[in-house]
Amino acid sequence: MLAALVWPGRPVLADERCQLDTPEQPLQALLKSVRERKRQYVAPTHADLSKTRAALDLLLDALKRAQPLDHARAALSAVHLELVLTRLGADPAVAVVENPAHRVGRGIFVWRCGALPQERIVQVPHSFFDEGTLPIGTALAAAGARALFVNTVHRYPAGVAPSQALGEEEGGDDSRARPSPSDLAHQTESTWQVMTQRALEHFSSLVVVQVHGFADRSDPAHAEAGIVVSPSIASAGKPAAKQLVTRLAHGLAGVGVCLYPRDTRVLGGTRNAQAKAVAAHPAAIFLHVEIAHGVRRRLVSDQAFRDSFVSAVWGQPEP
Numbered sequence: 376m377l378a379a380l381v382w383p384g385r386p387v388l389a390d391e392r393c394q395l396d397t398p399e400q401p402l403q404a405l406l407k408s409v410r411e412r413k414r415q416y417v418a419p420t421h422a423d424l425s426k427t428r429a430a431l432d433l434l435l436d437a438l439k440r441a442q443p444l445d446h447a448r449a450a451l452s453a454v455h456l457e458l459v460l461t462r463l464g465a466d467p468a469v470a471v472v473e474n475p476a477h478r479v480g481r482g483i484f485v486w487r488c489g490a491l492p493q494e495r496i497v498q499v500p501h502s503f504f505d506e507g508t509l510p511i512g513t514a515l516a517a518a519g520a521r522a523l524f525v526n527t528v529h530r531y532p533a534g535v536a537p538s539q540a541l542g543e544e545e546g547g548d549d550s551r552a553r554p555s556p557s558d559l560a561h562q563t564e565s566t567w568q569v570m571t572q573r574a575l576e577h578f579s580s581l582v583v584v585q586v587h588g589f590a591d592r593s594d595p596a597h598a599e600a601g602i603v604v605s606p607s608i609a610s611a612g613k614p615a616a617k618q619l620v621t622r623l624a625h626g627l628a629g630v631g632v633c634l635y636p637r638d639t640r641v642l643g644g645t646r647n648a649q650a651k652a653v654a655a656h657p658a659a660i661f662l663h664v665e666i667a668h669g670v671r672r673r674l675v676s677d678q679a680f681r682d683s684f685v686s687a688v689w690g691q692p693e694p
Contacts, residue, residue, distance in 0.1 A: 393467040393488040394443045399460045402468075402485065402513070406525060409472050409483050412503050414528045416557030417479035419454075419566055426454045427569050434458075434471070435577040438488050444469065456481075463487040464517035471570075473527070480528035480557055481566040487521050494578035495520040495689075498585040498649065500560040500567070504530040505588030507671035511681070512586040518685050521578065524567060530558050554646075560585065563648045571649045575656045582615070582660045583653055584688065585644070591667045594641050597633055603665040605635035605643040607650035612660035619662060619688065626687035627680070630670055635663075664688070 419427070430450030437444050448458045455477035459470045463485050471484040497520045499505075499512035509525060516523035532555075554561035562568060575581055592598040604620050606612030620634040635643035644650060644663035653661035666674070674681045 393438075393460055393469055394441070395448075395458055395460045395469060397458070397460050399462070399467075400470075402461045402463065402470075405459060405461055405470055405472070406483065406509070406513075409478075410502065410525070410527045411478065411480075412529045413532065414478060414480055415532050416528050418556060418562070418564065419479075419481065421564070423454045424564065424566070424569055426450070427456070427566055428573060430454065430456070431471075431570060431573040432577075434469075434486070435573060438469070438486060439577070441488075461485060463523060464519065478527070480526070482527050482559060482570075483525050484570050485516070485523040485525075491519070491521055493519075493582070494574075494580065495582045495584065496522045496524065496571070496574055498524040498560075498567075498571075498583060500524070500526050500558070500585065501530045501587060502526055503528075505586075505671075506668070507675045508586045508588050508666070511666070511671065511674050511684070514681055514685055515584060515586070515688055518689055520584075522570075522574065524570060526557075526559050526567075528557050531555050532557055559648075560587075560644075561646060561648050563651070565648075568648055568652065571652050575652060575659055580658045580660075581653075581656070582662065583649060584662045584664060585647070585649060587642075587644070587663065587665045588671055589642055589665050589667055591669050593667075594633075594639050597631070597639050599631035600633045600639065601630040601667045601670040602627075602632045603635055603639055603642040604632065605645075605663040605665075607644040607647050607654075607661050607663045609650050609654040609659065609661040611657055612653075612662055615660050616662055619664075622687040622690045623684070626683045626690075627670075 434447035455474040461468050461470050466487050468485050468487045497512050497516040499508050502509040559567040604616050606616040620632050624632045633639045642665040650661045653659045
C-alpha cells in the first residue's frame with residue numbers, strides 16, 4: 376500500500392507526486408549527459424529570462440499541488456528547456472535541462488516532488504573547477520533537499536583565464552574577483568539566478584546551501600582550516616552559520632572548521648549573486664560552505680565521513 380503525503384486540501388499518494396509521461400532517468404546518468412566542460416557559455420536574453428520566470432512559476436506551483444506538469448513543460452519549451460523525470464534520493468523528481476540542440480550552459484535544476492518538512496536547496500556552481508563538489512552536493516541534496524542546482528559548463532571555459540579570480544581554488548576572498556561570464560555564482564542575469572529567485576518566492580524560510588572548494592592552506596593565518604562557513608551578506612543566516620560550524624567541528628573530528636568573518640577574513644562569498652537574492656528575503660538563509668581540497672577528497676572517497684558531513688549540515692539547530 377502506498378504511503379500518503381499530507382498536502383493542503385487532500386492526501387496525495389507517492390506515485391502522484393511527479394506527473395510526467397517520460398521515462399525516468401537515473402540522476403547520475405542525467406548529470407553526466409548534460410555537463411559539458413568545454414562548451415562555451417551564452418548568457419540568456421532578458422526576454423528568455425522573463426519567459427523562464429513564468430514557466431518556473433507554473434512548474435513550482437504544479438509540484439506543490441501535485442498537478443500535471445503539461446503547462447509548465449510547454450512554457451519551458453519556449454526557452455529550449457525540457458523536463459526529465461528522475462529521482463533525488465529516494466523520491467521522484469523532475470530535472471529542468473537544456474534541449475540538446477540548444478545547450479548554452481544554463482545549468483541543470485533538479486526539483487524533488489512532494490511535501491517536505493523544510494525547504495532547502497543545494498547549489499554546486501563550480502562542479503568542474505571545484506573538484507569533488509558535485510558528489511558532495513549530490514549527497515547533501517539526496518538527504519532531503521527540495522532541489523539540486525549544478526552548473527553544466529566550466530567556470531573558466533577554453534580561452535578564458537582565471538585572472539584576478541581569487542576566490543575558491545585560487546585561495547582568497549572573492550570580494551576582489553572578476554567573475555567569468557560562466558561563473559553562475561556571480562551572475563545576476565542568469566537562469567540560475569532566476570531559479571533561485573523564484574524558489575525564494577514559492578518556498579518560505581528557504582535555506583540555500585552553496586558548496587565550493589578552496590586550495591589547502593589558502594589562508595596563512597588559518598592553515599589548518601578544512602571548511603569555512605559563511606552566511607555571506609544574508610544576515611538572517613548568521614546564527615545558522617555559527618551552529619553549522621559547531622556541528623561540523625563535532626561531527627568531523629580533526630577537521631578545522633572556521634566561521635567567516637569571526638575566524639577568517641577570506642572565503643566569505645561576499646559578492647555571491649545568490650546570497651544577494653537571499654538577503655532580500657528576511658526569512659531565508661544562505662550558507663556558503665567552502666571545503667579544502669584534502670577534505671573534499673576524503674568526502675568523496677569515504678562514505679562514513681561523507682555521511683557524517685551530511686548529518687552535520689542538516690542537523691537540528693542547537694537551542
